[in-house]
Amino acid sequence: MIVVFNENATPVQIQKVTEKLLDKGFDLHRSTGTSQVVFGVVGDTLAVDTRDFEVLEGVHEVIRISEPYKLASRSFKKEDTIVKVGKATFGGKKVGMIAGPCSIESRDQIKKIAKMIKKTGTKVLRGGAYKPRTSPYAFQGMGEEGLKYLREAGDMNDMAVVSEVMDRMDIIPALKYVDMIQVGARNMQNFALLKELGKINIPILLKRGMSATLQELLMAAEYIMAGGNHQIILCERGIRTFENYTRNTLDISAVPVLQKLTHLPVITDPSHGVGIRDKVAPMARASIAAGADGLILEVHYDPEKAFSDGAQTLYVNQYEQLVKELKIIASAVNRTL
């Protein structure tokens, strides 16, 4: 951490900052320039709120050099983490694919979709059983019954399954059925949930919050990792911007940036990222081209009749076509699919 003083900072102001830093157990490297004083602060600045020093008199700026997360950072672990979900891997040379309906609507629906998707070589099936809906009057998902159908559909087609959990109370029932637990964008900072997920040992698919910075996403991963669970897949799913043509703006630049900051695998969710069906495939292709470690996509045999998010859901034949295209792109960026 670097503390830069104002040009007209007085010796007394500088002394007060020095005392506060030393009180907190840091070592200092002072540098008195002709017009400005700068401190290099050495020590464990992980939990420091830089504003604590910014508000002190005489301080011009406080700059963080080391990241506030540790376990999730590339400097802590150099090699890529490879997360295994059933027969799929995320973070290695192979690009992992996750597909399925937004909501599990019935036993027949999820089975039918699983069977169709399997033909494309997709190894992970998604399906929502607990649905976070903006309106309390909208379809809220089938709950545990839905998870049971998801598991059945997965087993019949030799696919692993992933589903979202919204509350820590739902984790235990979910563990009976799923191979990976998803944390949705709205719960990215549900710290009680994150802490609980740190205590279990199945992979977590952690989605970026609608207005979260990448640092906040990595801090959320750190919450889970601090509990002992290091199997995390990060997922960029679009952020809220002023642009309203698409539902969200898929921030593909997050993929290479995150891959530099962290060893965890990074995938994207073009379905939520753009919210419009015909824009999903181009963004999926762009994600793989940008180096994403995988994709999660919404697929349904009859999107028009889907209970939720039909407008962003691909038809099965569109998905088949997309997988073919992605294979070509993957090989061009030295990956396989």
Next chain:
Amino acid sequence: MSKKKIETIRKKIDKLDHQLLYLLNQRAEQVIELGMIKHKLDLKVFDPKRERDIFVRMTEKNPGPLHVDAIVRIFERIIDESRRLERIEAYEKDE
């Protein structure tokens, strides 16, 4: 000719570096002893007045060619490292 000159100067610098190294460590030994006393008497490691006095004395007595600002920066670094040494010594005594 000039090559030989360079070598002569470098030898002189090396010798001075050794002297500096010896002196810095001599100073550090005194610092450790002071740190232990401060710890025993529960005095603060950071003593701004004492530090200022050192800067003033050193800049006043500075014969050059080093600029006084440079003298301050060099002594700042020596004192920063001394303080760190005092802190670590005190900490280890506590353990």
Next chain:
Amino acid sequence: MLIVMATKATPKMVDDVCAVIESMGLKPHPMPGALRTAIGITGNKAQVDSNVILSQAGVKDIIHVTKPFKLVSREFYPENTIVDVGGVKIGGPEFVIMAGPCSVESREQCMIIAEHVKNAGAKIFRGGAFKPRTSPYSFQGLKEEGLKILAEVRDKFDLKIVTEAVDTETIGLVAEYSDIIQIGARNMQNYTLLRKAGQTKKPVLLKRGMSATLEEFLMAAEYIMAEDNPNVILCERGVRTFADHTRNTLDLSAIPFVKRTSHLPIISDPSHGTGKRHKVIPLSRASMAVGADGLIVEVHHDPAKALSDGPQALTPDMFDDLMNQMRSIASVLDRECT
């Protein structure tokens, strides 16, 4: 959908209409007003046959509510909701000030701050016992011990207590010790928690999410009200924007919008809204001027040593200054601020 009863409709007529609505698989919400009673309808499982309802005795009209939120909308309930927190009324003529530290750090700290804010005129004491922190390595709060300290503050200084519930497991505990349950910005769309908060029937202070639209904000309140809890107080606390001179951008325009669209009271949180101490007083003045029903501000007797959010906490002297300024503005705006 909203059913408007005739002014002369009897309570029996209202009950009968409710029974008819229930028989359709929907939920009636009778709302007695000054002139007439209205009945709101929620539930989307069945189709409503308007003709059946219109043929009931005492029914004057049916209004189709166009907004996705129902119980929170002014169309549903035209008069201002006043949330009564043990005698402190929020949403009425009084401008209510909630003040206290970001985190409960110790008994001593709370007593010092509580005594000061009470004397200065605050009615409600705030203090976090469970803290949602961005870093798992930061101070996470004193938890139940903190709640006990808050309960002591209530008894000793006759202040009401508002404190945050961060998960469904501890919300029962928070409800037990507090007068108002706070739902923080990060949990605005934690729907399980919203439902649980509704079920406690206690007043709930619902903060707007960092990037929530006003429609999403009101839908979150709808989740609480759908559990038959009308005691919701909304709170604008700043939204995330590109501007970086403040931590967040306090969206004061949200206040008149919410006042027009909803009957619920709304207060402002200039401490989180700006993240910097020196911006708190000017934005508090503006909040009152724009029609907010109150403020929630952070006060600490020694902000430099606060365990969390010290930079945005007012010093006791600044809080006195704030209270004086609020009183003089209140007199101009016809609000009460004591």
